[in-house]
Amino acid sequence: MERYSKLRAVLADLKPYVAGKGIEEISRRYGIPPERIVKLGSNENPYGPSPEVKKAIAQAPLNLYPETDSLIRSIASYTGFHEDQVLVGSGMDGVIDTLSRLFLESGVRSLIPTPTFSFYEIVTILCGAEPLFVKRSHGLSHLREHLSDEKLGMVFICSPNNPTGEVMGEDEIRSIVESTDAIVFLDEAYVEFAERSMIDLVNEYDNLVVGRTMSKAFGLAGIRLGYAIAPSWIAEEYRKAAPPFFGLTTTSVAAGIAALSDVEYMLRSVDLIKAERERMLSEIVEASPSWGNFLYIETAERSDVITERMLRRGVIVRDCRSFRDAGDHHIRVTVGTPEQNVRFLEAYRELCL
Ligand SMILES: Cc1ncc(COP(=O)(O)O)c(C=O)c1O
Numbered sequence: 001m002e003r004y005s006k007l008r009a010v011l012a013d014l015k016p017y018v019a020g021k022g023i024e025e026i027s028r029r030y031g032i033p034p035e036r037i038v039k040l041g042s043n044e045n046p047y048g049p050s051p052e053v054k055k056a057i058a059q060a061p062l063n064l065y066p067e068t069d070s071l072i073r074s075i076a077s078y079t080g081f082h083e084d085q086v087l088v089g090s091g092m093d094g095v096i097d098t099l100s101r102l103f104l105e106s107g108v109r110s111l112i113p114t115p116t117f118s119f120y121e122i123v124t125i126l127c128g129a130e131p132l133f134v135k136r137s138h139g140l141s142h143l144r145e146h147l148s149d150e151k152l153g154m155v156f157i158c159s160p161n162n163p164t165g166e167v168m169g170e171d172e173i174r175s176i177v178e179s180t181d182a183i184v185f186l187d188e189a190y191v192e193f194a195e196r197s198m199i200d201l202v203n204e205y206d207n208l209v210v211g212r213t214m215s216k217a218f219g220l221a222g223i224r225l226g227y228a229i230a231p232s233w234i235a236e237e238y239r240k241a242a243p244p245f246f247g248l249t250t251t252s253v254a255a256g257i258a259a260l261s262d263v264e265y266m267l268r269s270v271d272l273i274k275a276e277r278e279r280m281l282s283e284i285v286e287a288s289p290s291w292g293n294f295l296y297i298e299t300a301e302r303s304d305v306i307t308e309r310m311l312r313r314g315v316i317v318r319d320c321r322s323f324r325d326a327g328d329h330h331i332r333v334t335v336g337t338p339e340q341n342v343r344f345l346e347a348y349r350e351l352c353l
Pocket residue numbers: 042043090091092093094117158162187189212213214215221224225226
């Protein structure tokens with residue numbers, strides 16, 4: 001088609017983001033009733049959000065555009081930062097999308113330690129910039145080689161890292177931030193399941209942004225609400241590049257405020273998930289230690305074969321082949337409720353041991 005020539009050339013380098021499989025799709029494909037399917041492929045929280053969220057959503061005015069001030073105040077109070085430093089977006093995906101447009105363009109590079117969340121690569125390419133990949137297994141020294149690259153615009157660090165589950169220590173993060181002029185985006189999507197956050201470091205550096213989400217610990221993946229804490233100068237520019245209303249809705253604003261008013265609920269579900277994570281870790285020697293709500297498991301057989309067999313049993317896990325540099329022998333499983341985890345463990349023992 002003639003109009004193909006109108007497309008930006010970078011699209012040739014892109015593939016659609018690969019998400020975990022959905023219940024509807026697996027039910028249709030394998031003829032399994034939806035209620036028999038356990039969805040452990042997308043790192044969602046099986047306990048969902050605080051009951052306060054449902055009440056708040058029911059009252060959200062659907063005919064009005066959203067007002068974001070009270071949500072930003074709630075996030076500021078939860079994180080201990082000034083409102084001027086809070087960025088919001090439609091999921092952390094939305095925040096990353098807007099932020100990357102501030103710093104990445106043709107001729108600029110982003111540094112991405114792999115395997116990791118694949119959206120960093122997608123936004124880099126969409127901005128016309130070039131992703132530089134460094135394998136996490138090669139250690140920090142490899143990363144450091146690129147930090148002084150004049151063309152470097154952003155560094156994406158995910159901690160706890162999706163899909164491997166490991167965290168980066170404070171010294172390592174400080175050393176990365178201090179060794180580069182680029183903007184370091186520290187993705188803390190899973191931080192509530194870890195021991196500690198590095199968010200306070202934003203007070204000390206003018207090139208560090210910490211991303212967070214309401215999708216994981218707060219159980220609001222379906223609402224699409226994310227945020228970041230940034231130095232004020234970046235926050236100011238972010239507001240110029242963000243879509244109207246930051247891509248939020250009256251329901252996402254109401255849900256966010258309600259969830260943040262009941263942090264106790266979130267902490268209880270996090271405790272349950274952490275206890276289950278440790279129980280599963282003690283049963284699966286092939287799993288790496290994890291500080292997220294998921295386990296990264298090495299499989300003797302190819303991960304696509306294992307994943308497919310699990311799907312046939314109605315257990316959705318993530319085949320990690322879609323993560324650059326994860327290889328062909330890893331699956332990622334979300335820590336679910338005890339009942340869901342039993343279903344996974346039964347399938348795992350049957351197929352992998
Ligand atoms: C590391 C990481 N960052 C960001 C996101 C996106 O989060 P959100 O649902 O807020 O867009 C995810 C989602 O799985 C993730 O794993």
